[in-house]
Amino acid sequence: MRAVRVEEFGGPEVLVPVEVPDPVAGPGQVLLRVAAAGVNRADALIRAGKYHRAGRPPLTPGLEAAGTVLAVGEGVTGFRPGQRVMAMAESNNPGFYAELAAVPAHKVVALPDGVDPVAAAGLPVAWLSAWYSLNHLARLAKGETVVVQAAASGVGSAAVQIAAEAGARVVAVARTADKTEWAASLGAHETVDTSVFEGDAVVDEVLRLTGGEGADVVLDTVGGDTFGYSLRQAGFAGRVVALANVALAPSTIDTRHFYPKNVSIHGFQITGLVEHGYDPRPDLLALVERVATGAYRVPVEATFPLERAAAAHERLERRSNRGKVVLTMGQD
Structure with a gap:
């Protein structure tokens, strides 16, 4: 072969x-x-x-x-x-x-x-990662606000749709206007273009969009410096899920950016979870059934x-x- x-x-x-x-x-x-x-x-x-x-x-x-x-x-x-x-x-x-x-x-x-x-x-890696992160770790609920970093990526585009279908308010963060517009077409309610807002300005824009409160959930698919920004974008009792480090760089963080807010941090890797006994079939079936009905694209x-x-x-x-x-x- x-x-x-x-x-x-x-x-x-x-x-x-x-x-x-x-x-x-x-x-x-x-x-x-x-x-x-x-x-x-x-x-x-x-x-x-x-x-x-x-x-x-x-x-x-x-x-x-x-x-x-x-x-x-x-x-x-x-x-x-x-x-x-x-x-x-x-x-x-x-x-x-x-x-x-x-x-x-x-x-x-x-x-x-x-x-x-x-x-x-x-579906089995990117989409399942987004599904598990939002539903099992972050326990995203209807009416909550979720920030999706790298919203135009495979995991990001899945997360935008999964969160929107769950009734959450989705803030999509991506690198260009083309990508943020595309994320909006998938269901994102607000977008942040990191070619316009950089570093601290991204945090400020997310806080502005959330009325200064911060997000209930932040899905960090980037790592590196972005992880530090994700912690600052989370609101009180927020949940941050870190599931990648495509930046291939260390993350420097200040604990004062999350512990006073009672923020929970979840590390996640789908392959590691499966190797430690997680059965992916029920969640994969739920995903593919929604794809079959047209709920997800x-x-x-x-x-x-x-x-x-x-x-x-x-x-x-x-x-x-x-x-x-x-x-x-x-x-x-």
Whole structure:
């Protein structure tokens, strides 16, 4: 089968198309013919050797995908060949940048009719991260205000829609007017353009938009300096969820910016949670059912054929995308 391998850590150029032996479905596994694989920041970190859960080269990136079942291993029930599914890989053994992948059955969910596999490929990591952060950690309630950092990213565009559907007031923060306008089209009620407001000015603008009270929930998908700003944007008894550090920089914070306000800080990583026993299937089913009904739209900014995985990573790392970047295998 065709796959994209990382033989040594480095930039996008180390993503090399190769021919490798076909995998087989072992006990408790489902063999998946991959139709589409989501491209995530974690994939770029895996490729660069900066993702703490990844193994050593040679390895095949890819943490989320959608496709069809080819075969099931011993002890697997509930799946059949030809069934359309989406799946999440193990963080220490990714592998969806390939035509075939053997996946633990407890990380596979059937797709409802009408859900496109390209859209479904973006659900198991980015969308599930936004869903879990808002619903399980922050416990976002109707009428509350939520700030979404990097609102045009894959996680951000999911969070805007999930929060808006929950009846929250959404303040979307993004890097350009084009991105903030797009976030507004997804349901954001207020926007902050960080090409206009920078640093402390972003905090001041969020406070202005919240009448000086600050937000009930802040979803921080950026890290670095932004995490410090997120703490200052939270109001009394606010909840800040930090789920990424795409800035790849330390966060310098002042504890006085959160402890007097009784702010709760939640760290979150979906792959780590799954490896420690979380069953993603109920939440993935809830997500995909809402996609099937049209309640949520999974924006896919660009698709690339498998052989152009390097170009997909370059696109992602320019941070110019609005929504997901997806690899396709040229098959249904």
